[in-house]
Amino acid sequence: MGRPRAFDEDEAVRAASRLFAAQGYEGTSVDDLVTGLGVHRGSLYKVFGSKRGLYLEALRRHLDQEVLPTAAALATATDLAGLLTRAVAAYDAGPAAGFLLLAAAERAPADPEVAALVEEGLAALDAAVAAVLGTAAAPGGPADGLAGILGAAVLGLRLRARAAGTPPPAEVVLGLAGRLAATLPQPPRPA
Numbered sequence: 001m002g003r004p005r006a007f008d009e010d011e012a013v014r015a016a017s018r019l020f021a022a023q024g025y026e027g028t029s030v031d032d033l034v035t036g037l038g039v040h041r042g043s044l045y046k047v048f049g050s051k052r053g054l055y056l057e058a059l060r061r062h063l064d065q066e067v068l069p070t071a072a073a074l075a076t077a078t079d080l081a082g083l084l085t086r087a088v089a090a091y092d093a094g095p096a097a098g099f100l101l102l103a104a105a106e107r108a109p110a111d112p113e114v115a116a117l118v119e120e121g122l123a124a125l126d127a128a129v130a131a132v133l134g135t136a137a138a139p140g141g142p143a144d145g146l147a148g149i150l151g152a153a154v155l156g157l158r159l160r161a162r163a164a165g166t167p168p169p170a171e172v173v174l175g176l177a178g179r180l181a182a183t184l185p186q187p188p189r190p191a
Contacts (some may be wrong), residue, residue: 009047012037017058021099023053024106050056056113062099063121071124075131083132084154098162124152
């Protein structure tokens with residue numbers, strides 16, 4: 001009989017998410033993980049198989065526990081400015097804020113499994129924006145396609161702020177939302 005696991009797998013994945021969100025995949029060494037998670041190297045490999053295995057597990061849980069629930073909640077906003085206000089607050093509040101964005105920029109181009117997870121998260125966020133814009137009900141309408149464009153603009157601003165080491169540009173994002181919302185007809189929301 002093997003020895004019982006000496007660490008909490010869920011807590012280890014949460015800690016890994018924070019490390020990967022802060023340092024990226026390439027910037028996080030196995031030694032960083034061993035130290036940051038408080039586990040032995042052998043235990044890490046036995047449970048997750050590899051650094052990449054842990055990264056994929058951390059990204060999957062980040063999607064399931066943070067990104068997808070946030071997207072579902074965002075879809076209930078009554079207007080575009082409200083949606084982006086809530087999105088900015090949610091993005092900045094999570095312990096692994098920016099993990100999806102960093103995965104999109106750093107790993108998705110080189111790793112098809114990461115690319116699929118990133119696409120799942122981005123599609124959920126685009127669907128939330130589309131729901132608020134009313135594009136799901138009116139394909140081909142004036143707001144059709146703008147959900148992806150707005151999402152890309154917001155994520156681009158976030159990535160730029162991260163690269164510059166400046167605070168997230170919430171005011172810029174909200175200003176963009178206000179200008180865009182003023183140009184779009186807002187369909188009535190069901191009661």
